[in-house]
Amino acid sequence: MATVRIPTPLRKFTQGKEEVSVAGGNVRDLLANLETAYPGIKERICDDAGAVRRFVNVFVADEDIRFLENLDTAVKDSDEVSIVPAIAGGR
Amino acid sequence: MSERAHVLDPHGAPAGVALAGALAASNGRVDSILDLVGNTPLVRLRAIEAECPGVEIWAKCEFANPGGSVKDRAALRIVRDALARGDLRDGVRLIDSTSGNTGIAYSMVGAALGVPITLVMPENVSVPRKQITRAYGTELVFSDPMEGSDGAIVLARRLVDEQPGRYYYPNQYANDSNWLAHYHGTAPEIWAQTEGRVTHFVAGVGTSGTIMGTSRRLHELGDVRCVALQPDDAMHGLEGLKHIPSSLVPPIYDERAFDETMWMPTDEGWDMAERLEHAEGLFVGHSSGANVAGALRLGKQLAAQGRTGVVVTVLCDRGDRYFAPLRWEKHYVW
Numbered sequence: 001m002a003t004v005r006i007p008t009p010l011r012k013f014t015q016g017k018e019e020v021s022v023a024g025g026n027v028r029d030l031l032a033n034l035e036t037a038y039p040g041i042k043e044r045i046c047d048d049a050g051a052v053r054r055f056v057n058v059f060v061a062d063e064d065i066r067f068l069e070n071l072d073t074a075v076k077d078s079d080e081v082s083i084v085p086a087i088a089g090g091r
Numbered sequence: 092m093s094e095r096a097h098v099l100d101p102h103g104a105p106a107g108v109a110l111a112g113a114l115a116a117s118n119g120r121v122d123s124i125l126d127l128v129g130n131t132p133l134v135r136l137r138a139i140e141a142e143c144p145g146v147e148i149w150a151k152c153e154f155a156n157p158g159g160s161v162k163d164r165a166a167l168r169i170v171r172d173a174l175a176r177g178d179l180r181d182g183v184r185l186i187d188s189t190s191g192n193t194g195i196a197y198s199m200v201g202a203a204l205g206v207p208i209t210l211v212m213p214e215n216v217s218v219p220r221k222q223i224t225r226a227y228g229t230e231l232v233f234s235d236p237m238e239g240s241d242g243a244i245v246l247a248r249r250l251v252d253e254q255p256g257r258y259y260y261p262n263q264y265a266n267d268s269n270w271l272a273h274y275h276g277t278a279p280e281i282w283a284q285t286e287g288r289v290t291h292f293v294a295g296v297g298t299s300g301t302i303m304g305t306s307r308r309l310h311e312l313g314d315v316r317c318v319a320l321q322p323d324d325a326m327h328g329l330e331g332l333k334h335i336p337s338s339l340v341p342p343i344y345d346e347r348a349f350d351e352t353m354w355m356p357t358d359e360g361w362d363m364a365e366r367l368e369h370a371e372g373l374f375v376g377h378s379s380g381a382n383v384a385g386a387l388r389l390g391k392q393l394a395a396q397g398r399t400g401v402v403v404t405v406l407c408d409r410g411d412r413y414f415a416p417l418r419w420e421k422h423y424v425w
Contacts, residue, residue, distance in 0.1 A: 007326070009324070009325030009334075009337060010325075012325075045326075053328075053357070054358070054361060055328020056326070056328070085328060
């Protein structure tokens with residue numbers, strides 16, 4: 001299972017956990033399994049059509065999936081997947 | 092004019108704050124770049140207000156400040172007040188943890204006044220953010236990229252604790268100079284520019300300086316309904332704005348200062364930012380888009396009730412501050 005890093009504003013869905021382990025061969029499956037384990041979280045990451053929201057970035061092993069194959073990007077068990085709001089540090 | 096403002100002013104505006112009319116009187120000449128902070132133009136958004144007949148929508152062009160954002164106002168007032176109190180003096184550097192507009196504003200003000208500035212930011216902030224602040228001679232200290240902006244705050248506080256005599260840490264979230272810049276600047280400017288016709292003011296909450304100071308003064312000047320706008324969720328993309336229920340509440344934030352809170356989805360703000368580019372020729376950041384989206388909501392409410400109104404909001408900065416990182420700088424900060 002891949003390790004998924006959860007940003008602070010979504011930790012209310014993961015009982016405060018910063019990292020969770022989720023199965024899935026690609027980002028699409030991984031997000032579906034994340035939703036099964038932590039109901040409500042996917043709606044904050046993806047829009048109604050299932051695409052990653054414009055202001056959310058998903059990284060697989062430090063690569064932005066928008067520069068890879070988006071939701072079809074392959075995920076290995078050894079990969080770390082990060083979900084990051086697209087705002088740069090703030091203020 | 093500024094002398095008269097002093098007499099009328101319960102909080103005692105320092106010299107240089109009440110500049111209204113000074114630029115016009117000087118035939119376009121000023122002594123310092125800092126004289127160009129504030130007194131920003133007010134632009135009417137005719138394409139946007141077409142959706143709410145009978146209601147005017149106007150926006151303060153804060154991107155016209157010399158540092159490029161609304162933050163110039165707070166930074167200038169914070170530095171001037173700290174110099175007056177002696178918190179900033181020879182041998183003392185201003186330090187803050189910011190890679191955003193406040194850091195640029197401090198850098199510009201510091202360069203113009205000869206006040207050395209140190210900014211702490213995560214090592215992985217985008218290259219342009221480092222270049223802009225460095226261009227002004229600001230000292231940059233980098234914190235652990237894995238710890239995000241919180242890591243920068245922690246490191247800044249540690250540096251201050253280790254060498255308290257070397258640094259002044261202004262903390263814009265708790266600094267009254269922040270909201271007073273808007274109390275003495277933004278609000279009376281709006282009142283004068285609308286000739287007292289303003290009926291509504293709406294602005295997003297970041298440090299809350301803009302909404303606190305502007306609302307307090309507009310309430311004193313007339314019957315103006317003031318609306319604080321916040322992202323509708325903790326997970327949002329409205330940079331510079333704060334979702335207060337899930338954040339550390341800024342000490343200067345006080346709900347009694349305004350009349351209403353409006354919750355703004357990220358998509359509505361982003362869509363309006365794009366619309367402003369195409370429909371008004373205004374390339375502004377996402378927080379500006381959210382502010383105008385909020386103004387339009389107010390306008391539509393008024394129009395639906397058959398009422399007229401003059402709604403004023405704020406364009407915080409330009410859109411070119413937010414070009415997406417290029418692939419080789421793809422590491423974002425969080």
